[in-house]
Amino acid sequence: MTTAAPVRQEQLSPRAKRKAIAGWAFVTPALLIYAFFFIQPFFYSIYYSLTDWNGADPVKQFVGLGNYIKLAGDSLLWQALGHNLIWVIIGTISPIAIGLLLGVLIWTGAQGRIVFRTIYFLPVILSEVVVAIIWNWIYHPLFGAVNQILGAIGLDHLARGWLGDPKTALLALLMTAIWSYYGFCFVIIMAGLQNVDISLVEAATIDGANGWQRFVYVIVPQLSHVLTMITALTLIGGFNVFGIVFVMTQGGPGTATQVIATYTYRKAFQESQIGYGAALSMVMTLLSLVTSYIFIRLRERQES
Amino acid sequence: MQNTGTVQEWSRMGTRGPWQSTGRDKLFRFIGISLRYAILIFFTLVCITPLFWVIASSLKTTGQIAANPLGFPTEIRWDNYIEAWTVGRFGKYFKNSVIISLPIVTFVILLASLAGYGLARLTFRGSNFVFVVFLLGLMVPFQSIMIPLFYILKDIRFLGTYWAMIVPSIALGMPFSIFFMRAYFSGLPQELGDAAEIDGCNEFSVYWRVMLPLAGPAVSALVVLQFMGAWNAFLLPLIYMQKEEIRPLVLGLMFFRSRYTQNYPLTMAGAAIVMVPIVIVYLVFQRRFVQGLTAGAVK
Incomplete structure (x- = not known):
């Protein structure tokens, strides 16, 4: 290495050298702030997760993998992860399916696509707290739209406090999340559809493929890039979901809608179990990293 | 595409009408079109109606809400906004x-x-490594760093000040924004920078005077995305901005x-105050919004 470096230095023209110095100068400000406020806390998270600490003591008691062993036997964590699993399955399939449906309906020839796009995307830009307030209102036991409509069509017996009933609370939250998200899937799918070769679709029509066959065998394969992308994004979002749950039910009633992010928040910031909370946040990190890794591998396979 | 223009075809057919002319095919097309628009309009209503309820409820009295929870307000009452803005400290x-x-x-x-x-x-030695380090940030959720970041902010005495939200948000914005800007700059023709260099510009002025102005579309897309992110952020201020005087709107x-809890009109007025600025920004810059969000996904 000691000999290689000077040789390379000699090979660099003064211009290339100047560029290299400028390159570092351009990157350094971003790198510094990112290193201090992102990379540093990330490694601290790993360290905290190996300690028993209440956030106030000067000493962080090192416990090795103790927190992780405790995690494995924590039934509340497993319950929360189960809710995340339901969330991820329903909350990924539904908005993508709706986005695909709307995207294909517009792409195959509807007027006013800009108007539809503008409107479908509207819920996506709202803050989670606003979305939560809107849907709390919709689910309101007395005045809420759901029960009002059920009453109007004579189905009073189905009316209930949707968020207060442990049987329906999680699904009610999921409906809210889907509402605020399908516009995003739609817009991405619309962008992907711009790259779909319409002549292939026409060729399939001539070959006698019906609408469904054209959709499944011609359009969807050409969208596979975009679809894996939003699936990955939605999965990661589902593992980390926090705002809607926290504002609408706080994980309740009981623990009926507790997800891993709200559970972590509770442990770390309400019960001051910093070490244990950090271990929980590492579970979330792991889920996100694994999903990203699978996505990257899939993408590589699609490209080759 | 085959469905567009059907209405015009019918009108050209004149007195015979569509049904006799080509029989069942036309009927199917008619049903197809109706179904298509029925679905599109159904989801339009699904998006808009809840927003209508926010605005309508925010203009009612509590009495009106109980009597008529879903309809138009019978008499417009702006007082809720005034109350939220002053008593509710939404102005602050x-x-x-x-x-x-x-x-x-x-x-x-x-x-x-x-x-x-x-x-x-x-390009410099290590530039690829630096880029990968930034990219890894795209895969790590905020929850992974939120706990230690609290203590870091406490140690440097940022907690309880605006900095507790500003500086971490800048750091969190780096991975996506750098990925986005790098992709855009890579797509610009190399010759432009070279020409400026020959004219005697140094690296910084090539960037500042030539390249950055050319990156206008990417910059404005990033501006609207980052603004939306900062305006709507919730978990971050929930943890680091608890002090009442510095709370952002969403947390407030x-x-x-x-x-x-029981005063729905007032709550709705608050929700509308949070919602309206971002909706306006969205409607004005919506092309930029969509460009920014789709750029990463479709490439």
Whole structure:
């Protein structure tokens, strides 16, 4: 290495050298702030997760993998992860399916696509707290739209406090999340559809493929890039979901809608179990990293 | 595409009408079109109606809400907005949100465009490694760093000040923004920078005078995305901005709601105050919004 470096230095023209110095100068400000406020806390998270600490003591008691062993036997964590699993399955399939449906309906020839796009995307830009307030209102036991409509069509017996009933609370939250998200899937799918070769679709029509066959065998394969992308994004979002749950039910009633992010928040910031909370946040990190890794591998396979 | 123009075809058919002319095919097409628009309009209503309820409820009295929860207000009552703005301190929170969002957007754009330019145009030893380090940040959720970040902010005495939200948000904005700006700068023709260099520009003035102005579309897309992110952020201020005087709008709204649980018109007025600015920004810059969000996904 000691000999290689000077040789390379000699090979660099003064211009290339100047560029290299400028390159570092351009990157350094971003790198510094990112290193201090992102990379540093990330490694601290790993360290905290190996300690028993209440956030106030000067000493962080090192416990090795103790927190992780405790995690494995924590039934509340497993319950929360189960809710995340339901969330991820329903909350990924539904908005993508709706986005695909709307995207294909517009792409195959509807007027006013800009108007539809503008409107479908509207819920996506709202803050989670606003979305939560809107849907709390919709689910309101007395005045809420759901029960009002059920009453109007004579189905009073189905009316209930949707968020207060442990049987329906999680699904009610999921409906809210889907509402605020399908516009995003739609817009991405619309962008992907711009790259779909319409002549292939026409060729399939001539070959006698019906609408469904054209959709499944011609359009969807050409969208596979975009679809894996939003699936990955939605999965990661589902593992980390926090705002809607926290504002609408706080994980309740009981623990009926507790997800891993709200559970972590509770442990770390309400019960001051910093070490244990950090271990929980590492579970979330792991889920996100694994999903990203699978996505990257899939993408590589699609490209080759 | 085959369905467009059907209406015009019918009108050209004149007196015979569509049904006799080509029989069942036309009927199917008619049903197809109706179904298509029925679905599109159904989802339009699904998007818009809840927003209508927010505005309508915010203009009612509590009595009106009970009598007529879903319809138009019988008499418009702006007092809810005035009350939310003054008694609910939304005026203060609004100012906080502006104070927080502006530096976040400015510095994310500045730092990310510098770094993105450096990584795209000024290749240096280690530039690929630096880029990968930034990219890894895209896979790590905020929850992974939120706990230690609290203690870091406490140690450097940022907690309880606007900095507790501004600086971490800039750091969190780096991965996506650098990825985005780097991709845009890579796509610009190399010759432009070279020409400026021959004219005697140094690296920084090539970036500042030539390349950054050319990156206008990417910059404005990033501005709207970052603004939306900063304006709507929730978990981050929930942890680091608990102090009442520095709360941004979204957090103010959450605490406000838990204080006035039974006063729906007032809560709705608060929600509308949070919602309206972002909707306006969206409607004005919607092309930029969509470009920004789709750029990463479709490439």
